[in-house]
Amino acid sequence: MRIRLVFVPGERANLESLCPKTAPVMLAGMLRREGVAADVVDFGVLDSFERKSETDAAPAKTMTNWPYFWGHGDGCLAAEYGSAARAGTGGGSCRAEQYGRNLLDGSPAIIGWYVQTRDQFNSVKAMGNYVRRHAPNIHQTILGPYIARFGCCAMNHLPMVDTGITEDAATALAALCENIEIPESWGRIPGLLFRNRTGVVSPPRNIHPKRDGLPGALDMWSDFFRMPNRSGQFALYPVAFSNGGFSRCDYKTGTIRPLQKSVASVLDEMRVLKERCAAGAFHIDAPHVDGAVFERFADTLLANNFMTIYSLGGLTTPFGADLADRLFASGCRAVGFRAPSGSQRLLEDFYGCDMSISAIRATMRHCRAAGLFTVVHLQYPCPKDDYHTRAETELFLEACRPHGVCITPPELTPDSLWFMRPSEYGVIVNHRAFQQWASCAAANANKSPYRMAGWRSGRAEDARHSLRSAAEQLGCLAGVTERHGLLARIARSVMEESVFLTQLREALLQNDVDQIRRLMAFVNDTLDTLRFAGMATGLTAGAL
Numbered sequence: 001m002r003i004r005l006v007f008v009p010g011e012r013a014n015l016e017s018l019c020p021k022t023a024p025v026m027l028a029g030m031l032r033r034e035g036v037a038a039d040v041v042d043f044g045v046l047d048s049f050e051r052k053s054e055t056d057a058a059p060a061k062t063m064t065n066w067p068y069f070w071g072h073g074d075g076c077l078a079a080e081y082g083s084a085a086r087a088g089t090g091g092g093s094c095r096a097e098q099y100g101r102n103l104l105d106g107s108p109a110i111i112g113w114y115v116q117t118r119d120q121f122n123s124v125k126a127m128g129n130y131v132r133r134h135a136p137n138i139h140q141t142i143l144g145p146y147i148a149r150f151g152c153c154a155m156n157h158l159p160m161v162d163t164g165i166t167e168d169a170a171t172a173l174a175a176l177c178e179n180i181e182i183p184e185s186w187g188r189i190p191g192l193l194f195r196n197r198t199g200v201v202s203p204p205r206n207i208h209p210k211r212d213g214l215p216g217a218l219d220m221w222s223d224f225f226r227m228p229n230r231s232g233q234f235a236l237y238p239v240a241f242s243n244g245g246f247s248r249c250d251y252k253t254g255t256i257r258p259l260q261k262s263v264a265s266v267l268d269e270m271r272v273l274k275e276r277c278a279a280g281a282f283h284i285d286a287p288h289v290d291g292a293v294f295e296r297f298a299d300t301l302l303a304n305n306f307m308t309i310y311s312l313g314g315l316t317t318p319f320g321a322d323l324a325d326r327l328f329a330s331g332c333r334a335v336g337f338r339a340p341s342g343s344q345r346l347l348e349d350f351y352g353c354d355m356s357i358s359a360i361r362a363t364m365r366h367c368r369a370a371g372l373f374t375v376v377h378l379q380y381p382c383p384k385d386d387y388h389t390r391a392e393t394e395l396f397l398e399a400c401r402p403h404g405v406c407i408t409p410p411e412l413t414p415d416s417l418w419f420m421r422p423s424e425y426g427v428i429v430n431h432r433a434f435q436q437w438a439s440c441a442a443a444n445a446n447k448s449p450y451r452m453a454g455w456r457s458g459r460a461e462d463a464r465h466s467l468r469s470a471a472e473q474l475g476c477l478a479g480v481t482e483r484h485g486l487l488a489r490i491a492r493s494v495m496e497e498s499v500f501l502t503q504l505r506e507a508l509l510q511n512d513v514d515q516i517r518r519l520m521a522f523v524n525d526t527l528d529t530l531r532f533a534g535m536a537t538g539l540t541a542g543a544l
Contacts, residue, residue, distance in 0.1 A: 001177050002037040003028075004108035008127050009044045010119025013508055013516065015483050017044040017120070019236045019283075022273060023144075024114045030170040036177055041102055046232030046517055103127075104135055109180065112173065113161070115144040121154065122440040128160035139180055143169050147193075149413045150438045152200040155193050157439035166202065167191025168243075232517070234487060235524045237273050240285040241266060241293075260289065263296045270308065280527045281490060282310040283483050287338065291319035298323070298330040307331070309530075311373075311486040314338050318359035324370035333489040334373035336482035337364060340410070341378065342396030343389040350384045350425060352417070357396060364400040373485030375404040381463045382410050383426025383452040390463075394470055404480030404501075405471040407464050412450050414438075426453040477501055479509075491522040 005024040009017040024040050031038040103111075111131060113124045128140055143165040147154055155164050163186070165172045172192050179185040186194045186203075193202050243259045266284070273279040286294075294312075301308070311334035312327070327335075339360050340351045347353040368374045380393065397405065412418055412434075418425045428451040437449035448457055455463075468478040480501055487504065488497045500519065507515035 001109040003110045005112045006041045008123045110139045113142045115146040132160040153438035155200040164193035237279045287314035298326045301330040311482045318363040321366040324366040334482040334485035336375040342393030374402045375482045377406045379410045405476040
């Protein structure tokens with residue numbers, strides 16, 4: 001029995017989609033260690049987005065959603081992706097057949113859709129219909145950060161998907177292989193969503209996953225990837241401190257945080273990626289990781305002469321100037337902090353954070369002084385925001401002057417206190433509309449899944465736009481993450497950092513394939529040069 005883990009990008013390109021997907025690859029390695037045949041198909045490359053113009057045989061400069069190729073030839077996506085299916089006239093049928101062979105080659109018994117964001121979830125719906133038409137006997141399951149956050153809500157409008165996985169994916173998939181023909185036993189598999197006569201149900205959660213993230217002895221890297229051309233990706237490999245490769249919502253969830261991997265385990269994963277595919281740059285997701293852990297991490301890198309370049313994301317704990325300098329010396333070039341508000345009152349009362357905004361502000365200033373590209377991720381507005389909290393947030397930005405700022409609305413998830421006790425937090429939830437939104441139903445495809453007391457949707461969006469403008473007046477780049485910053489640091493030997501960041505941000509927003517490919521070449525060529533130079537001199541991180 002073979003399991004095929006598949007990543008499909010959303011309608012628009014984003015940086016995460018155009019990087020290697022290490023979480024499903026590591027998962028495939030763990031399954032192979034258990035004797036289960038597993039591989040990965042990754043459609044997150046630039047070639048998946050390119051299309052033919054209506055009037056010209058040459059590739060167009062803009063990207064469309066990748067299911068365009070599946071829509072040609074058999075018309076299976078013509079209804080849901082009508083505009084994309086009408087976009088071209090040549091080559092689509094051949095491309096659809098090519099992608100179909102990669103997806104269904106070898107007749108896998110289980111296809112696991114790996115979904116990171118809601119945009120990708122919508123593409124999985126279309127692809128699931130394709131698989132159901134062409135291979136109805138294949139068991140389809142869905143896993144990844146999105147399904148971990150939205151669970152049963154996301155499964156309600158996915159009739160083509162048989163199960164979903166919200167917890168330890170390796171344990172659930174291995175057990176599913178053994179019991180795939182015995183649906184009555186699925187209720188004993190922790191974290192497995194499935195359907196019965198009453199609807200989508202979930203067994204008790206496996207709060208403490210048993211498996212570590214390291215897959216053991218990996219087979220050859222090429223065995224995991226079936227996408228024929230992986231050159232259309234930024235050579236930035238994501239790794240996570242949280243067990244399972246992704247974590248749940250951190251604010252007001254009422255759930256236990258996932259176990260953290262040890263420093264040795266994270267470094268072993270990086271070593272495997274470095275040996276198998278010459279990875280030279282990593283993005284490490286590290287929410288709720290203490291400064292002492294970062295200290296051991298940096299010291300181990302330096303002591304073992306592990307030459308690499310990396311960024312840290314999701315940081316929620318403060319640390320001092322000495323550690324910021326040590327992180328830089330070990331190869332860190334960008335950091336991203338999750339501080340949803342600049343108001344200490346809102347951090348404690350609404351977001352349930354135990355962080356000190358003063359300590360985070362000092363830490364960000366230390367990081368910037370150490371030479372690290374610094375980013376803060378804000379959530380604005382929340383129902384309790386007012387003119388005073390807005391002023392506090394602007395003062396916070398003015399004091400720490402991050403290089404980049406990301407501002408998003410608060411994310412409402414089914415296991416959060418905001419969802420379970422909405423009246424206490426000023427949240428108004430229409431549960432039926434929320435389920436339709438979470439599963440990307442057409443009726444609620446682009447609407448907000450909730451309302452905030454005292455905030456009209458238009459007013460909230462205006463407030464976000466106003467805060468972005470205020471941040472840009474302070475010299476911050478809006479919509480730029482620590483991943484963008486790391487790539488800019490890598491490419492600044494051939495392009496000024498601010499120019500690279502602006503061009504990359506605009507190219508992703510406009511879906512400009514040619515520009516993304518050009519910037520991608522700058523990054524990947526620089527990493528190749530540093531890798532070969534590092535073999536001779538041992539100065540890979542120091543070169544940046």
